[in-house]
Amino acid sequence: MKLLTVFTATYNRGYCLNQVYESLVRQTNSSFIWMIIDDGSTDDTQLLVQSWIKENKIEIQYFYQENQGMHAAHNTAYSYIKTPWNVSIDSDDYMTDNAVEVILKNLPETDSKIAGIVGLDIDKKGKVIGTRFPESITQSTISEIYHKHGVKGDKKIVYQTDIIKKYFPYPTFKGEKFVPLGYLYRLIDQDYLLKPINKALVIVEYKIDGSTLNILNQYRNNPKGFALHRVLKIQLSKNSTERFKNMVHLISCSLFAKDIHFLKQTKSPILIALAFPFGLVLNGYIRLKTNKIISL
Known part of the structure; x- marks a missing residue:
């Protein structure tokens, strides 16, 4: 059984989704599944994914739904994930070549109070987004990492699937398509800790049509x-x-x-x-x- 699901919620990102795919093909450890939640794309996303499935270089699961927003796509992903661990990779980002290997080497015991690990985001030049974690921190909540320890910048969290399924789904509101993903992370914070690792997991690129800039x-x-x-x-x-x-x-x-x-x-x-x-x-x-x- 594979240990990790890398899932990507996407909407009309066929023009850049290949970056995620190519980075996953390059992984030094193949014990993962790539799950794509297509949130109502009207571009060539489905055809691209079908071509990648035919290539059979990595295991891919593809699910299409009507456009409901990123949080709803995360709800869908969590409902389908079967592996013990999961991590979300945005459609305009991609993984470092050894990210899966790093994740699997640093996984805590599944029966502990550690909900998962949190690693670094970097830009294309290799610069850490924000700051690194203080080496003295061996476990912490995501809230304390930012507010107590003064860490800055986006970071990447890998969660135990059984734990995150205790807290999802994100609520939905009629006529709206976004709930901050941090809402769920805050809930998990009340009961579990994270293990920080000063290793780069994701290379980020903020697109003009991305939620960060909008x-x-x-x-x-x-x-x-x-x-x-x-x-x-x-x-x-x-x-x-x-x-x-x-x-x-x-x-x-x-x-x-x-x-x-x-x-x-x-x-x-x-x-x-x-x-x-x-x-x-x-x-x-x-x-x-x-x-x-x-x-x-």
Whole structure:
């Protein structure tokens, strides 16, 4: 039995998906499955994947669904994954040639309180995105890695499948197609730790049509998904500054959604009153910035 599923949620990325494929063909350890969740692509993605399946160089599983957004594609992946471990690779990124080997060599015991490992992202020149992990950290939550240990930049998490299936699916909201993936990771953080490794697993390339560069549009078009994440962050905040910042964002999201349901969930009327003017300003700023993007 193969130990790892590398899954990729994709939408109209036929022009760059070959980078993921070619990096997986180059892997120094072949004990993995590549699962592709096609979230309603209308380009040549399906034909490309069929040609790769015929080549039979690596094991590929392909699933097509109507366009529902990245979080829904992750839900689909988690429902199909059978291997003990899994890792998500974005359609505009690709793996280092020895990534699978590094992952399999560093897997913790499956019955421990370690949910998985977290490795580094690098750019095409080999530069680490953000910062490396302090060598003194042998285990930590993803939240503490950033907020306590001061690590910066995107990192790649490999999860135990049985653990992540305890917490999925991501909630879905009618008319919206995005819930921050960190929502699920925050939930897992409450019960499990991660093992940081200062090894590069993924080479990232931020595309102009990617969610990272379009985050403000995502924020405006999917306010309930973002509000859900902010409520959780408020509930888990370690200090008043963090609570205030997240409340500002929650107010902005609620204004976009025209819905105070999420504000009520916080049961914090005084904090809402204090943060409201700032949330109003943030909402106006995002409207201004996204209107400029739309006009371009």
